[in-house]
Amino acid sequence: xxxxxxxxxxxxxxxxxxxxxxxxxxxxxxxxxxxxxxxxxxxxxxxxxxxxxxxxxxxxxxxxxxxxxxxxxxxxxxxxxxxxxxxxxxxxxxxxxxxxxxxxxxxxxxx
Amino acid sequence: xxxxxxxxxxxxxxxxxxxxxxxxxxxxxxxxxxxxxxxxxxxxxxxxxxxxxxxxxxxxxxxxxxxxxxxxxxxxxxxxxxxxxxxxxxxxxxxxxxxxxxxxxxxxxxxxxxxx
Numbered sequence: 001x002x003x004x005x006x007x008x009x010x011x012x013x014x015x016x017x018x019x020x021x022x023x024x025x026x027x028x029x030x031x032x033x034x035x036x037x038x039x040x041x042x043x044x045x046x047x048x049x050x051x052x053x054x055x056x057x058x059x060x061x062x063x064x065x066x067x068x069x070x071x072x073x074x075x076x077x078x079x080x081x082x083x084x085x086x087x088x089x090x091x092x093x094x095x096x097x098x099x100x101x102x103x104x105x106x107x108x109x110x111x
Numbered sequence: 112x113x114x115x116x117x118x119x120x121x122x123x124x125x126x127x128x129x130x131x132x133x134x135x136x137x138x139x140x141x142x143x144x145x146x147x148x149x150x151x152x153x154x155x156x157x158x159x160x161x162x163x164x165x166x167x168x169x170x171x172x173x174x175x176x177x178x179x180x181x182x183x184x185x186x187x188x189x190x191x192x193x194x195x196x197x198x199x200x201x202x203x204x205x206x207x208x209x210x211x212x213x214x215x216x217x218x219x220x221x222x223x224x225x226x227x
Contacts, residue, residue, distance in 0.1 A: 088153060
């Protein structure tokens with residue numbers, strides 16, 4: 001079945017450093033979504049990417065969707081303590097109607 | 112609007128006991144989902160309901176049953192709980208219809224279940 005691999009599993013950065021998490025799918029995706037889950041909380045939608053090669057920005061967050069629509073990345077510039085949490089990618093297969101989540105990347109920010 | 116609500120928030124069961132997790136949404140969404148979250152494994156889909164009156168298996172359906180009671184409510188039942196079902200359970204909903212690319216999912220606060 002479809003698998004979505006996400007790396008790294010865990011990253012601990014100093015406040016102000018950059019952070020990137022990567023997602024790779026075994027199959028072509030129709031779109032990919034990113035979610036953030038604060039410690040003890042529930043996942044909250046951040047963004048959806050649909051087009052091949054698409055790049056979207058939300059303040060310090062930059063999201064990319066690969067040309068082959070099989071990989072994606074989330075980059076945070078100059079991390080802040082409010083960025084702590086787990087970041088999940090979730091892919092939807094072409095003609096599919098279910099999301100497959102990556103295992104998530106846990107981000108810790110040291111001030 | 113409350114969004115997606117789940118009850119209970121916490122539950123401890125003994126092996127073999129049964130229970131039903133309740134979920135309701137007030138956003139008039141067509142689709143609803145049940146996930147379980149285990150450390151290092153992300154969110155895994157148990158069952159989903161694309162629209163009222165339909166339910167389908169997800170990635171890990173064994174040991175669970177679901178009921179789409181109406182458009183608002185989607186319940187998850189454990190008939191005979193096992194320690195392997197110790198997890199955090201999230202319900203989610205979204206606007207989704209056949210042929211569309213899909214929309215964001217809104218998650219409830221979760222139910223933390225321990226099976227002894």
